[in-house]
Amino acid sequence: MRHSEAGTRDGLARNDVPQIAAALLDRLRARSPRVHCITNAVAQNFTANVLLASGAVPSMTLSVEEIGAFVAGADALLVNLGTFDRERREATGIAVKAAVRENVPWILDPVFIDRTPSRAAFARALIENAPKAVRLNAAEFAALSGSEPTRGALAAYARATKTAIGLSGETDWVSDGERFAAIANGHALMAKVTAMGCAASALVAACLGVEPDAWRATAAALTIIGVAGELAAAKAEGPGSFAVAILDTLHNLDGPALVARAQVS
Amino acid sequence: MRHSEAGTRDGLARNDVPQIAAALLDRLRARSPRVHCITNAVAQNFTANVLLASGAVPSMTLSVEEIGAFVAGADALLVNLGTFDRERREATGIAVKAAVRENVPWILDPVFIDRTPSRAAFARALIENAPKAVRLNAAEFAALSGSEPTRGALAAYARATKTAIGLSGETDWVSDGERFAAIANGHALMAKVTAMGCAASALVAACLGVEPDAWRATAAALTIIGVAGELAAAKAEGPGSFAVAILDTLHNLDGPALVARAQVS
Amino acid sequence: MRHSEAGTRDGLARNDVPQIAAALLDRLRARSPRVHCITNAVAQNFTANVLLASGAVPSMTLSVEEIGAFVAGADALLVNLGTFDRERREATGIAVKAAVRENVPWILDPVFIDRTPSRAAFARALIENAPKAVRLNAAEFAALSGSEPTRGALAAYARATKTAIGLSGETDWVSDGERFAAIANGHALMAKVTAMGCAASALVAACLGVEPDAWRATAAALTIIGVAGELAAAKAEGPGSFAVAILDTLHNLDGPALVARAQVS
Numbered sequence: 001m002r003h004s005e006a007g008t009r010d011g012l013a014r015n016d017v018p019q020i021a022a023a024l025l026d027r028l029r030a031r032s033p034r035v036h037c038i039t040n041a042v043a044q045n046f047t048a049n050v051l052l053a054s055g056a057v058p059s060m061t062l063s064v065e066e067i068g069a070f071v072a073g074a075d076a077l078l079v080n081l082g083t084f085d086r087e088r089r090e091a092t093g094i095a096v097k098a099a100v101r102e103n104v105p106w107i108l109d110p111v112f113i114d115r116t117p118s119r120a121a122f123a124r125a126l127i128e129n130a131p132k133a134v135r136l137n138a139a140e141f142a143a144l145s146g147s148e149p150t151r152g153a154l155a156a157y158a159r160a161t162k163t164a165i166g167l168s169g170e171t172d173w174v175s176d177g178e179r180f181a182a183i184a185n186g187h188a189l190m191a192k193v194t195a196m197g198c199a200a201s202a203l204v205a206a207c208l209g210v211e212p213d214a215w216r217a218t219a220a221a222l223t224i225i226g227v228a229g230e231l232a233a234a235k236a237e238g239p240g241s242f243a244v245a246i247l248d249t250l251h252n253l254d255g256p257a258l259v260a261r262a263q264v265s
Numbered sequence: 266m267r268h269s270e271a272g273t274r275d276g277l278a279r280n281d282v283p284q285i286a287a288a289l290l291d292r293l294r295a296r297s298p299r300v301h302c303i304t305n306a307v308a309q310n311f312t313a314n315v316l317l318a319s320g321a322v323p324s325m326t327l328s329v330e331e332i333g334a335f336v337a338g339a340d341a342l343l344v345n346l347g348t349f350d351r352e353r354r355e356a357t358g359i360a361v362k363a364a365v366r367e368n369v370p371w372i373l374d375p376v377f378i379d380r381t382p383s384r385a386a387f388a389r390a391l392i393e394n395a396p397k398a399v400r401l402n403a404a405e406f407a408a409l410s411g412s413e414p415t416r417g418a419l420a421a422y423a424r425a426t427k428t429a430i431g432l433s434g435e436t437d438w439v440s441d442g443e444r445f446a447a448i449a450n451g452h453a454l455m456a457k458v459t460a461m462g463c464a465a466s467a468l469v470a471a472c473l474g475v476e477p478d479a480w481r482a483t484a485a486a487l488t489i490i491g492v493a494g495e496l497a498a499a500k501a502e503g504p505g506s507f508a509v510a511i512l513d514t515l516h517n518l519d520g521p522a523l524v525a526r527a528q529v530s
Numbered sequence: 531m532r533h534s535e536a537g538t539r540d541g542l543a544r545n546d547v548p549q550i551a552a553a554l555l556d557r558l559r560a561r562s563p564r565v566h567c568i569t570n571a572v573a574q575n576f577t578a579n580v581l582l583a584s585g586a587v588p589s590m591t592l593s594v595e596e597i598g599a600f601v602a603g604a605d606a607l608l609v610n611l612g613t614f615d616r617e618r619r620e621a622t623g624i625a626v627k628a629a630v631r632e633n634v635p636w637i638l639d640p641v642f643i644d645r646t647p648s649r650a651a652f653a654r655a656l657i658e659n660a661p662k663a664v665r666l667n668a669a670e671f672a673a674l675s676g677s678e679p680t681r682g683a684l685a686a687y688a689r690a691t692k693t694a695i696g697l698s699g700e701t702d703w704v705s706d707g708e709r710f711a712a713i714a715n716g717h718a719l720m721a722k723v724t725a726m727g728c729a730a731s732a733l734v735a736a737c738l739g740v741e742p743d744a745w746r747a748t749a750a751a752l753t754i755i756g757v758a759g760e761l762a763a764a765k766a767e768g769p770g771s772f773a774v775a776i777l778d779t780l781h782n783l784d785g786p787a788l789v790a791r792a793q794v795s
Contacts, residue, residue, distance in 0.1 A: 062615055247768060
């Protein structure tokens with residue numbers, strides 16, 4: 001069914017994404033990377049539980065006195081711009097500086113930057129600090145890059161910013177300017193639970209904590225959460241039980257089930 | 266069983282509340298109103314999930330730089346006074362001003378104003394800014410209006426402030442000074458899950474986003490959440506599974522089930 | 531199986547802890563103590579729901595204008611140092627002062643003080659204000675006391691600070707310097723849900739609200755949450771359904787089931 005594809009940078013084809021995802025899932029459980037999260041108030045609890053269910057360990061302080069030390073000792077940093085107040089803005093400045101200095105990989109989730117120009121400007125300035133990955137939706141990509149989210153625009157923006165771009169949608173797209181993956185997993189109920197996208201970004205951060213190649217980490221994380229969403233939906237009666245089931249599923253997911261279900265092209 | 270009643274302002278009787286609620290539920294799903302929420306830290310996640318399950322879309326930033334733009338583009342605004350700190354106080358000033366200017370309907374949930382005089386004074390000042398509705402419990406009504414919560418006192422306060430008052434209790438009461446509804450739905454487990462009342466207020470806001478008549482919107486929202494609570498309780502083994510089941514139930518609820526179960530007089 | 535032990539301060543042996551826990555559980559339901567919580571943003575919602583499920587009533591404002599009045603009228607105060615920002619630091623100063631002045635029992639949960647020296651210093655200063663209890667893990671105990679967490683070190687620190695120390699771990703230890711209990715209940719899934727330890731501390735606070743003897747209150751609370759964790763795990767398929775089930779279990783738990791399951795020595 002799957003076949004190798006020549007010419008990719010690392011000799012691994014996009015169709016190897018399911019195997020990469022399975023390997024990273026094992027690594028998350030073996031290494032328990034700590035992910036420091038600057039995330040919005042709505043998402044904090046669910047994000048922490050998604051990380052724990054996946055094998056990672058969350059920390060979440062925003063205190064300016066503490067966040068530098070927390071980030072310096074973390075395996076990855078998530079910066080999510082939801083409910084972005086003064087406290088989070090200040091914390092982000094310190095956290096990103098610490099991440100760059102200590103070589104801690106970080107990911108940007110530019111939530112709702114299509115809604116306020118000031119948040120979009122802040123996101124564009126943040127990109128200068130070399131995030132490994134950016135996860136966002138189509139409207140946010142347009143606000144960030146100034147382009148419609150075509151495959152070509154994704155690749156161009158990824159090259160220009162030297163990041164892996166993870167674009168969430170009906171099908172998720174992941175590009176680092178050279179490699180591309182389209183992940184067709186996921187379920188409509190994922191849009192009916194708050195903070196699901198925020199949690200997906202946190203999972204990208206966790207994978208960045210155990211995998212230096214940002215394209216692999218991003219594609220793996222979006223495959224894991226998409227497959228978990230599908231499996232959870234099969235057990236759920238609505239968004240309440242779905243949110244519960246996706247935590248159970250992430251906790252119980254194993255490599256073979258993940259590979260069997262992944263739809264990556 | 267139910268009968269029409271002449272003399273109400275709009276020719277619709279209180280016994281039409283179940284049909285109104287069914288119609289508004291359909292409208293929520295068709296129009297997906299965006300509700301901007303200033304709400305307490307405990308309630309943010311559950312409130313967002315109740316709105317999503319009902320068909321609405323939440324936004325929650327408190328940032329003073331952003332909240333004006335978020336409210337101006339929203340279909341309704343919720344102001345909940347729980348965990349009311351400086352940030353929320355400042356955000357509320359800007360948000361209510363934007364709502365008044367842009368004609369965005371807003372609702373006040375004066376949480377715990379019976380506990381601190383300063384919060385009660387703040388709530389009384391807010392009422393000057395013409396909320397469409399106020400949802401509260403008996404102790405909060407007494408602190409706000411200075412009267413015991415009788416039917417007459419509700420009507421008098423609603424007339425004086427030109428709002429719809431939704432009083433939660435064993436039976437919920439809704440008055441705009443002319444029309445009155447008593448909603449006997451709900452379940453004791455609703456008091457065993459934090460933020461259930463806050464979420465009810467958010468649902469009133471969502472209904473205000475699709476229905477200009479505040480009495481109808483308030484009565485419909487309290488009927489919807491009360492019926493959902495009863496149906497969820499039938500599936501629940503305690504407050505944990507109840508909180509999950511009410512989200513599933515809101516997501517799956519349809520007009521006929523709502524009308525069949527509603528107890529409005 | 532269980533036997534009395536002479537020589538303890540109050541004539542009750544450690545093996546009476548299950549009966550004490552059953553009595554306090556009844557008291558929680560009968561008296562509904564209000565617990566004011568200064569706790570981290572990740573834990574607020576789950577903590578409130580654990581308190582409600584156990585029979586207590588949470589309040590959570592951090593506002594400096596309000597928190598003094600809220601604490602003065604509360605039955606117990608929880609101070610949890612997670613996500614400890616300026617707002618929480620300021621609120622804690624006022625809250626602890628009010629607790630001491632009004633004789634409201636309070637408990638300290640020094641989250642992650644092993645990670646930042648400034649938080650550890652703050653915790654040590656707080657201990658001067660006579661908390662009735664401290665609940666923490668081994669790393670936090672070492673950071674607080676400067677000693678490895680042996681039984682002797684626990685007793686010495688409890689005597690020096692006149693507190694009951696509740697040390698969470700594979701087996702929980704409770705010491706007030708004279709009495710000691712080892713509670714072998716609990717389940718591995720408790721470490722896979724965020725804020726479980728925070729919620730355990732909140733339950734200690736609730737028990738302090740109905741029981742002046744801090745050793746009894748602490749041992750009872752840790753027994754209740756440990757037993758509830760075991761019973762919930764038997765119904766759960768992973769951490770998502772476990773978090774739901776523990777709320778249901780706390781709500782439905784009765785004295786005989788608690789005593790039957792408790793493993794205290």
